[in-house]
Amino acid sequence: MSERRVFLFLQGPPSRFWYELANGLEAAGQKTVRVNLSAGDWLYWLKSGAYNYRGSFKNWRGWLEQLIEREGVTDILYYADRLPYHVVAQEIAKARGLYVTAVEFGYLRPDWITVERNGMSTYSHFPNDPETIRAIAAAAPDPDLVIKYPYTFTQEATAEVIYNLVALFFSWIFFPRYFADKYYNPLKDYLSTLLRLIRERWQRKYAKRVMREVILGPRPFYIFALQLQSDYQIRDNSPYKRLHEAIDQTVASFARSAPPNTVLVFKVHPLDNGIERWNKVVMAAARRHNVRPRVRLIDGGNLNRLVETARGTIVVNSTVGLYAIRAGCPLIVLGVAVFDIPGLTFQGSLDQFWTEAEAPDEELRLQFIRALATTTQVKGSFYNKAGRKVAIAEVVQRLIERRVNEPGAFVDPPPRMEKARRLGMKV
Numbered sequence: 532m533s534e535r536r537v538f539l540f541l542q543g544p545p546s547r548f549w550y551e552l553a554n555g556l557e558a559a560g561q562k563t564v565r566v567n568l569s570a571g572d573w574l575y576w577l578k579s580g581a582y583n584y585r586g587s588f589k590n591w592r593g594w595l596e597q598l599i600e601r602e603g604v605t606d607i608l609y610y611a612d613r614l615p616y617h618v619v620a621q622e623i624a625k626a627r628g629l630y631v632t633a634v635e636f637g638y639l640r641p642d643w644i645t646v647e648r649n650g651m652s653t654y655s656h657f658p659n660d661p662e663t664i665r666a667i668a669a670a671a672p673d674p675d676l677v678i679k680y681p682y683t684f685t686q687e688a689t690a691e692v693i694y695n696l697v698a699l700f701f702s703w704i705f706f707p708r709y710f711a712d713k714y715y716n717p718l719k720d721y722l723s724t725l726l727r728l729i730r731e732r733w734q735r736k737y738a739k740r741v742m743r744e745v746i747l748g749p750r751p752f753y754i755f756a757l758q759l760q761s762d763y764q765i766r767d768n769s770p771y772k773r774l775h776e777a778i779d780q781t782v783a784s785f786a787r788s789a790p791p792n793t794v795l796v797f798k799v800h801p802l803d804n805g806i807e808r809w810n811k812v813v814m815a816a817a818r819r820h821n822v823r824p825r826v827r828l829i830d831g832g833n834l835n836r837l838v839e840t841a842r843g844t845i846v847v848n849s850t851v852g853l854y855a856i857r858a859g860c861p862l863i864v865l866g867v868a869v870f871d872i873p874g875l876t877f878q879g880s881l882d883q884f885w886t887e888a889e890a891p892d893e894e895l896r897l898q899f900i901r902a903l904a905t906t907t908q909v910k911g912s913f914y915n916k917a918g919r920k921v922a923i924a925e926v927v928q929r930l931i932e933r934r935v936n937e938p939g940a941f942v943d944p945p946p947r948m949e950k951a952r953r954l955g956m957k958v
Contacts, residue, residue, distance in 0.1 A: 537602055538930070540565045541609040541620055542572055544634070545694035546913040548923070549610075550577045555927040564602050566595075568616060569709045571698035588710040592619050599623065606630045606930065612651045613767040615712050621650065632935050634926075637908055638853055638869065639900065642680040644909045644922050648935040650945065652768040652848060653867045653958055656936055657907055659946045661874050661895055667902035667939045674904035680911055680918025687914060688802070692721065714761035720804050727805035731831070738832035745794055745827065751842040752794040753885070755781055756834060756851035759800050760807055769847045769866030770954040774807070777847050777865055779816045781881065786820035789885035795822070796837065799830040800849075843888050845881075852876070856896055861888035866954070867947050875899060906940035 538556055540563060543549030553563040565581035567573045573583070586594055598604070607624050609617040612633045624631045633651055637643025649656055658664055699717045702709045713720075745752040758765055760774050771777050778797070785795045797813050810828050817826035835854060838844055844855040848868035855862040856875050863884045864871040874895040877888040909929070911922020929935050951958045 535560055535562065536605040536931075537562045537564060538606045538608060539563075539599065539602070539604045539620075540576075541607065541617055542568060542614060543575065543608075543610045544913045545571065545575055545690040546919075547575070547577070548913045548919055549575065551919055552608075552923050552926060553578065555923045556930065559927055559931055561931065564598075564604060566598070567706070569698040569706050569711065570701035570704075571694040573705070574697050575694065583706065585706055585708060587708045588615060591616060592623065595620060596623055599627065599629070604629065606632065608632050608634065608930075610634045611763065612654065613763040615710065625649075630933060632930065636913070638850055639674070639676070639904060639908050640850060641682070642678050642910065642912050642915070642918055643904070644911050644913065644926075645907055646909050646926055646929060646935055647907045648941055652764060652869060653947050653951045653956065654945050655869045655947060656941045656943060656945050657869050657903065658940060658942045659869075659872050660942075661872060663939070663942070664872070664895070664902045665898050667906065668898035670938065671901045671905035674901060674908070675910060676900075680915040680921070682912055682914035682918075684801070690914065696721075714766070715804065715806060719806065720761075723806045724804040727803070727830075730805075734829075735831035738829035741796070741827050741829050742832045742837065745796055746836070746840050748794075750792050750794050751790070752796050753785070753789070753843045753845060754834075754837045754841040755795065755797045755845040756838075756849050757797055757800050757803070757809060758847055758849050759803060764848050764866070768868075768951075768956075770956050771847065771866070774847070775812055778809075778813055779819075780865070781845055782813070782816040782822065782826065783820050784881040785826075785885065786822045788882040793825070793842065793885070795826050796841075797826070797828040798832065798834055798837065799828070803830075843877075843884060845884075856891045857900070859890045859893070859896075861890055863888065867951050867956070869903075869947075870899070871947070871950070872899065902940065906936050906938065 538561055540549055540553060556563055565576055567581050567583045607620050607629055621631050631649050633647050635645045635651060637645050647655060695717050765774055799809050813828045817823040838855050838860050839858045841860055843861040845863055846852040848864055848866040852862050852864055852868055853870050856870060861877060863877045874892040877884050879887060909922045909925045912918030948958055
């Protein structure tokens with residue numbers, strides 16, 4: 532029997548997943564400890580005996596170190612990899628030799644969960660060397676890519692809204708010094724989202740018209756999948772302070788180096804709140820670089836269909852890139868992503884991408900997905916009840932047996948740090 536360990540749960544996904552995972556570990560003879568940082572955390576934990584941290588972020592490190600020592604913590608779990616509280620926890624864990632597991636939505640969405648040791652994206656230890664990936668895949672089973680545990684956009688959005696609004700309105704009473712590290716004020720965020728929803732019908736109609744134009748038209752096109760400005764993937768895993776910089780860089784390169792008969796299409800993220808006014812940003816860049824007639828922006832439409840028919844896809848580090856790889860579409864990654872691997876993504880400059888990029892290597896694509904699914908992905912869902920049950924059973928076993936990133940997918944130091952430094956990122 533495995534040694535009894537102490538699992539510290541920090542912030543988790545806005546669902547019952549954390550609560551049920553703790554129950555699963557306890558049923559397997561392990562001890563769990565919980566820290567609530569906000570009223571939203573308290574709402575979704577549903578278990579008694581948690582520690583409520585009401586101090587300042589400045590004092591978080593010292594308080595957490597004392598808790599870890601007092602409780603004999605051996606493992607730390609968290610969701611939202613670069614949340615400042617979690618960054619501190621990871622630093623403490625590294626100094627003490629503790630086992631850290633980061634949990635997030637699956638790379639192989641929709642019904643997969645990512646479970647990685649020590650971190651994700653820039654901080655991921657998953658290999659980026661094709662030969663290492665091939666060796667892992669050789670001993671790995673084929674993943675089950677059939678969607679079994681679907682959930683709706685409404686379920687995800689409702690859970691997020693409830694968590695954030697409870698944290699906003701009640702944390703000031705019960706957790707007065709909570710540092711949410713939000714890019715936008717939540718009220719402004721949600722009010723702007725409501726306004727965007729009001730315009731949704733018109734936006735969808737326009738998106739369908741543009742899609743017909745570019746898919747059925749005579750000119751080849753490229754697709755840039757925009758991300759959320761507030762996402763840690765942009766804030767901590769890319770060289771851009773604002774997504775505006777990536778847009779301008781891409782439009783400038785397109786104007787300079789893309790074939791003159793091609794079109795560049797930007798697509799707004801489906802969860803975007805509308806604050807950034809991407810249409811104005813994109814069209815201003817297009818006018819600045821004299822390619823306004825060749826640039827489009829849509830808020831709606833079928834992104835998968837666009838990727839499947841595009842000459843190439845550009846992402847900062849969105850998981851849309853994984854879909855492009857699976858669809859055989861040439862891809863370039865401007866930031867840092869776990870799937871940015873020679874043979875799967877274009878490794879040259881953005882200027883070269885427009886004319887030199889090739890489709891991902893089919894054999895390596897299959898090997899990469901097999902290796903990724905076996906070592907860092909768990910079939911299941913945060914929101915689907917049956918999916919939670921299946922995922923939790925597997926996660927419990929991986930945690931107890933310390934098989935996260937195993938077999939063979941834990942490379943130290945994190946192999947994407949080198950690119951991050953080349954891009955001028957502070958890592």
